[in-house]
Amino acid sequence: MDGVRSEFALKARYIFPVEGKPIVDGVISISGKRIVAVGENVFSQPPIDVGNVAIIPGLTNAHTHLEFSDLAAEIGKPGISFTEWIREVVAHRKRRSADTPNVEALRRRMDRAVRQGIWESVRSGVTMLGEIGTNQTCDRFPVATPIDCTVFRETIAFDREKADDAFGELAAWTDSPRIEYRRGLSPHAPYTVHPDLIDRMCRYSKQTKTPLAMHLAESFEELELLNSGCGPFVALLQDLDAWDASVIPRGISVGWYLKTLAKSHHSLVIHGNFLTEEEMLFIAAQAERMTVVYCPRTHAFFAHGQYPLKEMLGCGVPVAIGTDSKASNPDLNLLAEMCFVREHHPEVKGSEILRMGTLNGARALGQSQLTGSLASGKRADLALVNLSDETANDPHDLLLAESETAVRVLSGGRLIEPMSMLVD
Ligand SMILES: [Zn+2]
Structure with missing residues (x-):
């Protein structure tokens, strides 16, 4: 996730694959630019725990x-x-x-x-x-x-x-x-x-x-x-x-x-x-x-x-x-x-x-084979959305409750630093 490791797994309170139900305490494995597994860590190193976060497709x-x-x-x-x-x-x-x-x-x-x-x-x-x-x-x-x-x-x-x-x-x-x-x-x-x-x-x-x-x-x-x-x-x-x-x-x-x-x-x-x-x-x-x-x-x-x-x-x-x-x-x-x-x-x-x-x-945009949901083989385009400590019967309610929350983005497996884009 820090741009140095090319193989890593992330663990979060929820993973929303979109094509499939949300996974509680979910794990997603990423190798290079691709997702290689959703729901399990396929690597020998432990996953990076990102905490009270929803991992959704970008x-x-x-x-x-x-x-x-x-x-x-x-x-x-x-x-x-x-x-x-x-x-x-x-x-x-x-x-x-x-x-x-x-x-x-x-x-x-x-x-x-x-x-x-x-x-x-x-x-x-x-x-x-x-x-x-x-x-x-x-x-x-x-x-x-x-x-x-x-x-x-x-x-x-x-x-x-x-x-x-x-x-x-x-x-x-x-x-x-x-x-x-x-x-x-x-x-x-x-x-x-x-x-x-x-x-x-x-x-x-x-x-x-x-x-x-x-x-x-x-x-x-x-x-x-x-x-x-x-x-x-x-x-x-x-x-x-x-x-x-x-x-x-x-x-x-x-x-x-x-x-x-x-x-x-x-x-x-x-x-x-x-x-x-x-x-x-x-x-x-x-x-x-x-x-x-x-x-x-x-x-x-x-x-x-x-x-x-x-x-x-x-x-x-x-x-x-x-x-x-x-x-x-x-x-x-x-x-x-x-x-x-x-x-x-x-x-x-x-x-x-x-x-x-x-x-x-x-x-x-003709790119759903490549991205748009979290599935093995798709590009690792992810958004990590901070959640509140509340609970809900439907975890989508937590995800869609707060728009001004902190969000981090991985595009093709790389963490994006938005400020760098403002440099001429
Ligand atoms: Zn317009």
Whole structure:
């Protein structure tokens, strides 16, 4: 565990393998980067006793935008309308550029924000991230991250003329041998990407076996735009000089976007706050290649009402968890998201919440064979979460009781020192 020994066993009050029941006074054996046994010490040396701790798989934050990780607070006030928030985000980006002396300084500032976001993630037990990158952050994403990142390059091209260029840029990026991190595609949202381009990107995702993430059914205003071609989105896009009434055909629906996303290798439906039962059943029928990503505290920030988590799980929809960015969330603490779900969805079992924050996220990013649960042969991506001295019938209640607890992380069998990532 100290980075010197390559073979060791850890003993803890609880081990949560995720695929299997929690183990009391559990032991896990690690050799190099891999788990070699769960439930027994296979080495001759005694295990390292980490005490009143839960050992869980490293968490997966399936959706974030790290460029905003240097924000001191969310953009806008809680309950802000979604389109008003986008206006403020656009204004923030403009101010950020204006306040920075030149392009290189802006890039360095964004690099720092990305590293800060990774550091913050690690502090809450995250070992895997689904990051939405802009053109700028994608080009300079730190290769040597100590945790596993999939970077989805965001595409915005609403009118047809821009769509071909945008696709060309994207294809050049996905083909580039210079890029060493795992790549994903991200048509931003129905109101910023031409439907034909979304279709093309989904087919390309399948062809290149690349995951694809898209914001969908996120706000009431988005549904209004799709249903009637009216509402605050039209005014917003007109003000941004990005509106063309002919782009989104009348009669198009969230269902059309879902059917298109289902053509992808694997798609992440980001948010899905307003999915109907029929749409949930469609996703459930495509469960092998679709995942909904619930961003609990961001959902609450926009006061969207009750998230249909119970309904989704009831339909068999695979659900993962994301923080979204610090533009709509106070921090990037994924454990806090899971505690929030526990508090606000008491009908959902703790074991299900843990699965959403681990294995379901790894599966969405195509990495569940490698990580996301504690099993022999998987990579030793672990979070060690301090527990209180309380007892509980269901040990998940202990794990999901306190989000501000100390957490240490092993990624590939190595203890991660988060502060080291802040050094330029
Ligand atoms: Zn997002």
